[in-house]
Amino acid sequence: MAIPRAARTQRRTRIQEEKEEVILEAALDVFSVNGFRGSTIDQIAEVAGMSKPNLLYYFRTKEAMHRALIDRVLFTWLEPLRAFDANGDPESEIRSYIRRKLEMARDFPRESRLFANEMLQGAPHVEDELRGPLKSLVDEKAEVIRAWAKTGKIAKCDPYHLIFSIWSTTQHYADFDVQVRAVLGDEHSGEGRFEDAARYLEQLFVDGLGIRQS
Amino acid sequence: MAIPRAARTQRRTRIQEEKEEVILEAALDVFSVNGFRGSTIDQIAEVAGMSKPNLLYYFRTKEAMHRALIDRVLFTWLEPLRAFDANGDPESEIRSYIRRKLEMARDFPRESRLFANEMLQGAPHVEDELRGPLKSLVDEKAEVIRAWAKTGKIAKCDPYHLIFSIWSTTQHYADFDVQVRAVLGDEHSGEGRFEDAARYLEQLFVDGLGIRQS
DNA sequence: TGTAATGTTTACCAATCGGTCAAATTATCT
DNA sequence: AGATAATTTGACCGATTGGTAAACATTACA
Numbered sequence: 001m002a003i004p005r006a007a008r009t010q011r012r013t014r015i016q017e018e019k020e021e022v023i024l025e026a027a028l029d030v031f032s033v034n035g036f037r038g039s040t041i042d043q044i045a046e047v048a049g050m051s052k053p054n055l056l057y058y059f060r061t062k063e064a065m066h067r068a069l070i071d072r073v074l075f076t077w078l079e080p081l082r083a084f085d086a087n088g089d090p091e092s093e094i095r096s097y098i099r100r101k102l103e104m105a106r107d108f109p110r111e112s113r114l115f116a117n118e119m120l121q122g123a124p125h126v127e128d129e130l131r132g133p134l135k136s137l138v139d140e141k142a143e144v145i146r147a148w149a150k151t152g153k154i155a156k157c158d159p160y161h162l163i164f165s166i167w168s169t170t171q172h173y174a175d176f177d178v179q180v181r182a183v184l185g186d187e188h189s190g191e192g193r194f195e196d197a198a199r200y201l202e203q204l205f206v207d208g209l210g211i212r213q214s
Numbered sequence: 215m216a217i218p219r220a221a222r223t224q225r226r227t228r229i230q231e232e233k234e235e236v237i238l239e240a241a242l243d244v245f246s247v248n249g250f251r252g253s254t255i256d257q258i259a260e261v262a263g264m265s266k267p268n269l270l271y272y273f274r275t276k277e278a279m280h281r282a283l284i285d286r287v288l289f290t291w292l293e294p295l296r297a298f299d300a301n302g303d304p305e306s307e308i309r310s311y312i313r314r315k316l317e318m319a320r321d322f323p324r325e326s327r328l329f330a331n332e333m334l335q336g337a338p339h340v341e342d343e344l345r346g347p348l349k350s351l352v353d354e355k356a357e358v359i360r361a362w363a364k365t366g367k368i369a370k371c372d373p374y375h376l377i378f379s380i381w382s383t384t385q386h387y388a389d390f391d392v393q394v395r396a397v398l399g400d401e402h403s404g405e406g407r408f409e410d411a412a413r414y415l416e417q418l419f420v421d422g423l424g425i426r427q428s
Numbered sequence: 429t430g431t432a433a434t435g436t437t438t439a440c441c442a443a444t445c446g447g448t449c450a451a452a453t454t455a456t457c458t
Numbered sequence: 459a460g461a462t463a464a465t466t467t468g469a470c471c472g473a474t475t476g477g478t479a480a481a482c483a484t485t486a487c488a
Contacts, residue, residue: 013455013456013464013465014455015455015464015465016464016465019465032334033334033335033336034249034251034252034335035248035249035251035252035331035334036252037248037249037251037252037253038248038249038250038251038252039251040444040445040446041445041446041447042444042445042446050466050467051466051467051468052446052447052467053447053448053449053466053467053468054465054466054467056446056447056448057464057465057466060447061446061447062446062447113334116330116334116389116390117249117331117334119389119390119391119392119393120246120247120249120327120330120331120334120389121247121248122247122392123392123393123396127392127396130392130393130396130397131396134393134396134397135396135397135399138397155417155421157414157417157418158410158413158414160397160398160402161410161411161414161415162414162418163397164383164386164387164390164394164397164411165383165386165414165415165418167386167390168382168383168385168386168390169378169379169382169383171382172378172379172381172382173378175330175333175334176330176333176378176381176382177333178333178336178337178341178344179333179337179344179348180378182337182341182344182345182348182349183344183348183349183352183374183378184374185349188374196372196375197375197378199372200371200372200375200376200379201375201379203369203371203422204371204376204379204418204419204422204423205418205422207369207421207422207423207424208417208418208419208421208422208423209418209421209422210421227434227435227485227486229434229435229485230434230435233435254474254475254476255475255476255477256474256475256476264436265436265437265438266476266477267436267437267438267477267478267479268435268436268437270476270477270478271434271435271436272435274477275476275477276476276477
């Protein structure tokens with residue numbers, strides 16, 4: 001008899017590993033565009049190339065799929081902020097943070113949109129993670145920035161709003177991609193726009209924070 | 215016999231004005247949170263306090279409602295950019311543009327989220343408006359900024375990405391409101407956060423663009 | 429005030445929704 | 459190879475979806 005996924009306590013099968021991967025990949029496609037409510041299991045099943053009951057064999061509910069997806073994305077999404085080094089020098093740390101976030105917007109736009117969708121809906125599935133782990137991480141890095149400001153390495157500014165502004169400006173290129181393309185026109189919508197954005201944003205933040213030495 | 219809304223060519227009734235207003239208000243509530251696909255006519259009807267067929271008497275389809283809503287929002291949403299004055303001086307123009315956009319994020323967060331939802335889904339209903347009127351307006355203002363840069367009034371920078379960065383940083387406070395509140399904690403989540411944001415963003419952009427005179 | 433146009437509601441429809449079930453198929457291991 | 463566990467599927471369920479038809483109620487205007 002088949003053992004439903006949730007009851008598994010033993011090791012996972014090869015097939016389970018593979019299929020769950022395929023499913024989450026498809027789910028990311030669908031959820032990131034339509035949000036949780038706007039997505040259907042049938043859509044995901046079709047993208048995943050399997051029948052709906054088969055999909056539900058691996059994830060017993062739509063919620064479970066979304067949950068698994070959010071958990072995975074949330075972790076990798078915070079990777080750049082975790083890499084933010086308190087011992088590095090302000091200019092290069094901020095530059096590379098911007099660059100890393102922009103690379104993620106370029107390479108993982110679906111993950112960015114999934115997250116954005118969740119935020120727009122009021123974070124019904126992840127508010128605890130926001131108030132817990134996310135807040136802790138941001139608090140820690142904000143303290144680093146505050147110290148930089150105190151010792152005059154960068155201009156005095158609110159570290160939280162600084163972080164918000166880096167998040168928003170970089171993620172914008174993933175979440176509002178259609179708008180960016182529409183405004184820039186077809187000729188400037190190639191991948192080069194990420195290089196232009198990086199150049200502009202690094203200038204904005206480095207000069208805006210008064211840490212240009214050259 | 216009842217004349218369906220779409221067939222009306224004559225003047226609108228008093229009741230029509232009122233009810234359409236109520237409906238669009240309710241639709242804004244629902245669409246801005248759940249997106250187009252994730253919203254249901256029943257939800258909107260309940261919020262509007264009327265029966266579903268009654269609602270469908272004024273807007274014959276869900277699409278028609280969404281359309282009417284988007285059209286209205288799109289216009290007012292671009293008001294701050296239209297007010298951007300080519301003859302003003304760079305610092306005060308940028309400062310007041312930021313301030314106006316932040317005020318809109320504070321006072322009309324639903325409108326911002328409705329727009330964000332549409333972007334996340336790839337702008338299936340408004341791509342023409344983006345490529346047409348929006349692009350034209352942005353092109354025009356970008357030219358102003360480029361001229362400022364050329365005459366040395368502000369630092370050399372890509373005017374399009376400058377506009378993108380002002381859009382994203384300000385709208386962030388509406389679209390990612392939950393996240394902002396979660397990270398700032400309950401004690402700093404009052405309306406004062408908009409003042410903090412304004413102070414920070416004005417500093418960032420004014421200094422970042424090298425136009426601080428004091 | 430009568431009447432025609434406008435507005436509202438109840439009952440309903442086919443399609444789609446998330447999810448179940450039992451039977452059939454396939455992989456795994458001895 | 460044979461037994462057993464894991465995987466897959468078609469048929470189906472009740473609830474919800476967007477939308478309609480027609481009867482009913484209300485308003486505006488002569």
